Amino acid sequence: MKTSKVHWLVTLVSLVVALGAGGAQAEKKLVVYTSNESTLNDLVFGAFRKETGIEVEPVAAGSGVVIRRLQAEKARPLGDIIWGVSRSLLQTNKALFEPYASKNRDATPAEYRDPDDLWIGNNLHLLVILQNTRLxxxxxxxxxxxxxxxxxxxxxxxxxxxxxxxxAYATVTMLVDLWGGGDAGWKKVGDLFRNLKVLNRSSLVFQGVGNGEYPLGISLEYAGPMWAAGGAQVKVVYPADGTTASMEGVAIVKGGPNNESAKAFVDYINRKDVREMILKATFRRPTRSDVDLSTLPGDMPSMSAVKIIKYDEDGWTDKRAKTLEKIKDVLQESR
Incomplete structure (x- = not known):
């Protein structure tokens, strides 16, 4: 009887230890919904795993696609982080996010973070034209x-x-305003659509230009020097008629399964040394105000050397759903 009790106690203790280890192991995982391309994902997730021991499970797709997935999973979230989506998408879907004041919050200007800490910006992309100079x-x-x-x-x-x-949404709406707004602006956008090859994901655009499938692409600044660094004959055209900077950021999914790991990632991705690493390796301008931008990689110009035009991001965000329907109609008419 005594031996039986001892065996029972040993079994119970082993079970408790196993459950505890399982719980600890669960917190050493992170599911990230990302619209960033693989170069950045591999760099950041690898460095984050090495430093924290947290395994990252990426779910990569276009920003609109990952947002729709979060919306579908609202009742039972499967992801912990959404990363690499625009301010407009973050703002219009903030009901899906959990507030968290990042340790690096104060280094990010207020214009690049939600006042209730539901999301925080990481980098700025200039909207540009890519040109394959071989073609x-x-x-x-x-x-x-x-x-x-x-x-x-x-x-x-x-x-x-x-x-x-x-x-892409920011580009279209910026051009509507640049080209006169209202019917006049939409007419010219329709004329532009007649010349475009519309693809499902942003990475297909710069891959197509870099590989020589398309002579030109409307894309984000970082893609030009990234492909040029790999040997592709790609030039970045900073439009003489002006452009704007599009912010991308990160947010914690409300009710996600690995909350502590998610907080650790938000703190990590906004850290100064990490933003410097990302700028050097992948040519993404940081939102942090304390990163030295006097010398930029890949022959990127200073922001002051680029013509920046006013863009009503808040206005276009407020009417995003209606505008997407308009864009869909104009695209169909242009085919």
Missing amino acids: VPADQGPKGWADLLDPKWKGKIAFTDPANSGS
């Missing part, structure tokens, strides 16, 4: 957005479906 000599490409309306570029400009990409 189109450097001095024969477009100088600005208006040049893309030339019929000679029909079928030669890669672009992302705005329903799947926050930056």
